[in-house]
Amino acid sequence: MKLIPADTNVLTLSVDDPANPTQSSVVVPGDGGKHVITLRGHGTVSPPKGIQVLSYNADTNAFLGSVFQGVVAPYRFWQVHKFEIGDAARNINPGTTPTTTELVGELNRIFRTQANIEFGALDRGLVNAFDWDKDRDGKMHFAKHWDDPAFVENYEAGPLHNYITQTVDTPPSPLSGQPWTIYLYYVNNFDNDSTEGLTVLGKDHREIPSLVKTNYSQVLGGGVSLTSFMSNLTAHEMGHKLGLPHPPVDRTRLMNYFNPGNALFKAQNIPCRLVMKEWKTANLP
Numbered sequence: 001m002k003l004i005p006a007d008t009n010v011l012t013l014s015v016d017d018p019a020n021p022t023q024s025s026v027v028v029p030g031d032g033g034k035h036v037i038t039l040r041g042h043g044t045v046s047p048p049k050g051i052q053v054l055s056y057n058a059d060t061n062a063f064l065g066s067v068f069q070g071v072v073a074p075y076r077f078w079q080v081h082k083f084e085i086g087d088a089a090r091n092i093n094p095g096t097t098p099t100t101t102e103l104v105g106e107l108n109r110i111f112r113t114q115a116n117i118e119f120g121a122l123d124r125g126l127v128n129a130f131d132w133d134k135d136r137d138g139k140m141h142f143a144k145h146w147d148d149p150a151f152v153e154n155y156e157a158g159p160l161h162n163y164i165t166q167t168v169d170t171p172p173s174p175l176s177g178q179p180w181t182i183y184l185y186y187v188n189n190f191d192n193d194s195t196e197g198l199t200v201l202g203k204d205h206r207e208i209p210s211l212v213k214t215n216y217s218q219v220l221g222g223g224v225s226l227t228s229f230m231s232n233l234t235a236h237e238m239g240h241k242l243g244l245p246h247p248p249v250d251r252t253r254l255m256n257y258f259n260p261g262n263a264l265f266k267a268q269n270i271p272c273r274l275v276m277k278e279w280k281t282a283n284l285p
């Protein structure tokens with residue numbers, strides 16, 4: 001069977017050659033085996049509409065019908081500013097964090113592959129000169145409601161964020177001047193034991209940092225390193241940042257709700273799947 005996109009300026013493909021999905025027509029062997037078809041988009045369509053892929057008999061060129069459609073989502077780019085947060089006055093260190101290379105690899109494994117959304121990351125280094133640990137428990141306190149500017153509830157994470165955006169950054173902060181910027185803080189631990197990462201849902205809240213913890217008492221196994229687990233957890237938080245909520249339990253999906261402290265679960269699963277509804281949401285402006 002021969003496959004030809006209805007518009008080869010917008011969509012090309014390959015069979016069993018994922019590195020080169022640049023063909024305007026391909027032949028799928030009728031050998032009873034499984035063959036992988038890879039699509040590449042060459043244009044932007046907004047809102048996304050499908051480009052039909054038409055099928056023909058490879059020998060006679062007889063038209064067989066439309067077999068599926070490819071969707072070309074517009075290219076999106078986000079840049080994560082990665083900070084490691086300590087508190088030197090309380091002798092709090094941030095712990096081991098993923099490198100920006102590892103982090104970007106995981107973010108793009110998930111978002112670039114499935115949603116045409118690319119991530120970069122800047123290593124902004126260690127910030128430990130601000131004494132945010134007001135209640136002196138050695139852990140970051142946060143509230144799910146970002147109550148700026150008073151920060152009555154967010155009395156630790158809030159003032160820390162002000163310090164970073166107003167003192168560490170030379171004003172104006174990239175958060176206000178560069179609309180593709182997201183701030184990510186790796187902290188040693190949260191005072192809420194069941195929380196591993198925190199993000200206020202949606203791109204509307206881009207200027208609120210995402211927080212991810214680095215201290216896990218459970219030992220990971222199954223070939224999953226702590227930094228790869230944290231990279232995956234960070235990708236989950238970035239999913240929230242792009243507007244994705246938790247789905248019903250499905251351990252193949254990136255946005256599945258993690259089971260805190262469940263070592264077996266952590267060891268076996270760094271889920272990546274985005275369903276169509278999710279990549280459409282993540283692609284909204």
Ligand SMILES: [Zn+2]
Nearest residue numbers: 236240246257
């Ligand atoms: Zn979540």
